[in-house]
Amino acid sequence: MTEMFSTLGTWNWLIFGFILMALELAAPGVFLFWFGLAALLVGLVSFAAHPSWQTQLLMFAVFAVAAVPIWRRLAASPSRASRSNPFLNRRAAALVGRVFTLEKPIIDGTGTVRIDDTIWRVAGPDAPAGSRVKVVRADGANLTVAAA
Structure with missing residues (x-):
């Protein structure tokens, strides 16, 4: 198992991120998108620096956990359409x-x-x-x- 993690590289994270985002399209639920985004971020960071596999997993966990409050804030903010037309569903x-x-x-x-x-x-x-x-x-x- 350790050997599998030690081979984690940039392309593995990028492919994993795109797979998670594709799964989000197949089974929408919003959470796979954020995990996919976290994996893509780890892949991009791995391009610039070459962190150890432990650091990569830690970055993935941090990015995935940080995505939750960001998503909640975005989901809670009123859309531009509702602000421009307050009577949209109350004709x-x-x-x-x-x-x-x-x-x-x-x-x-x-x-x-x-x-x-x-x-x-x-x-x-x-x-x-x-x-x-x-x-x-x-x-x-x-x-x-x-x-x-």
């Missing part, structure tokens, strides 16, 4: 405060309004079709309106 919430024209009158507290290419059900005080209403609350796909 109805983005309508609060906007004014629209009733498509069908509000009778007995229920009517409809066309917003872009969608017809939304609205609740509010009775009003004739064509009236301007302001969305005051969104609850799921139901909008509550008031006279604008």
